Each structure stands twice: as C-alpha cells, then as structure tokens.
Amino acid sequence: MAYYRPPGPPPDPILVSQLTAQQQELRQRLRHEPLPQEPRLIGGCDSSFPTPDTILSVFVVLEFPSLQLVEKVYNYGPVDMPYVPGFLSFREAPNVIHAFAKLQHKPDVIMVDGHGIAHPRRMGIAAHLGVLLDMPTFGVAKQKLTGKFTEPAPEKGHIEPLTDAKTGELIGQVIRSKDKVLPLFVSPGHRCDQATATRLTLACLKGYKLPEPTRLADHWAEEFKREVR
DNA sequence: GCGACAG
C-alpha cells in the first residue's frame, strides 16, 4: 500500500500504518442516513497556510435556505503533519475543530472542503470531521482522489456517479455546478447520505462554481490570512 | 510494470 509522495521529506511507513489504523477505528463509527430534519443552519470550512508550518482554518455558518452569512470564525496555529494523499485530515482536522469550537451558532450540517467517503478507505476529511465532531457532514471536492466516472454533460445540473473502480460501489457523485466549468465531487461524510449531500450542494449554488458555504469559507480564509501576516 | 494521488 504505497502512496504518491509530493516533493519533500519521505513519509515514514510506520507513521502511515498507524494513521491507517486510526482511520479504521474512526470508520467503524461512520453512519450514513438522511438528516433528521431540514437544516436551518449550514456550515462551511476551509484551511489555508499563511506559512509552510502554520495553518489557518475558517468556519462559516449560513442560514438555510436563504444562504445569508450569520457567523464566521477562524483559528490559527502550527502544523506538524506533512501533506500525504489519503491522510489530509490528520494535517487539517485538529485546527478545523478548534475553529468549530469558537462558533456561537452551531450548524445542523457541515459542508467540508474535501472528500467524504470518496476516499481509498472511505475516510476523507469530511467523514473524519463528522465522526470527531459527531455532526452531520458531507464533502465537496474540486479534484478527484479515487474512483472512476464519466464526464457529466457541460450544462449546469448534470450528474454522473463516482464509483470504486474495483468494486463498482457508489462512493460519490460528480456534479456540474456551472456551465462549462470543471465538475465538483460530492460524497457523504457522517450522519448524512448521498441524496442529502447532493441536494444540499445544489441548493447552495448561487451562480458560481462553488456552493456558498465553501465559497465563503474560501473567501474568508484568504481575508483572515492577510490579517495574521 | 506503469499510472494516480483531496488540500
């Protein structure tokens, strides 16, 4: 089980095996189900790196379905873990959780910037955060990590399944969120199902490629970054 | 054996 390694220090195989074991434990607590009720508040989170060893995570909360911003917070701290494909959550989740703790208004569901179960071991950062926060979550990623799919039609609204190339299992949906722009990869995280993840993603589109929770989290991550520099 | 690889 070897992973691609971007430029930088080589990942310690022992560390990788320990992280894999941790993902397995968290995976046992994963649950996929529809939301108990229609959300009143939806959260969005994203992280940026002001410097190579510091991380700034943002959490925004929007009213649903009006999509009006009701709160935005961030947490800034050091980062120890390097980025290793498949283990992104161990690098970003700790700081994202600290940001979540600062929220005055807790959301009913969280849209995470990254994959849910559309992951080699079905434990993308959205699933990982969902279990640790014990909150409904789903992921919206801009790039594929694993799985196969056929290109959705170029018009907004077209959807294609993202499946495990080996088992054929449905692990997400590829959605064209805007005419002629690269599609989004949506998958459930924890306490959420595919239909809900896709429905909420579509309901949060406002003419841009990215749905509002992620788009605003992205925006404020950039804004707060200048603030800490 | 050769690709592919979230943020």
Next chain:
DNA sequence: ATCTTGTCGC
C-alpha cells in the same frame, strides 16, 4: 495548499 502574468472564451 502555495508560488505567479498573461491570456483564452463567453
């Protein structure tokens, strides 16, 4: 993710 100018298409 981050570093960066000009450029293509609607």
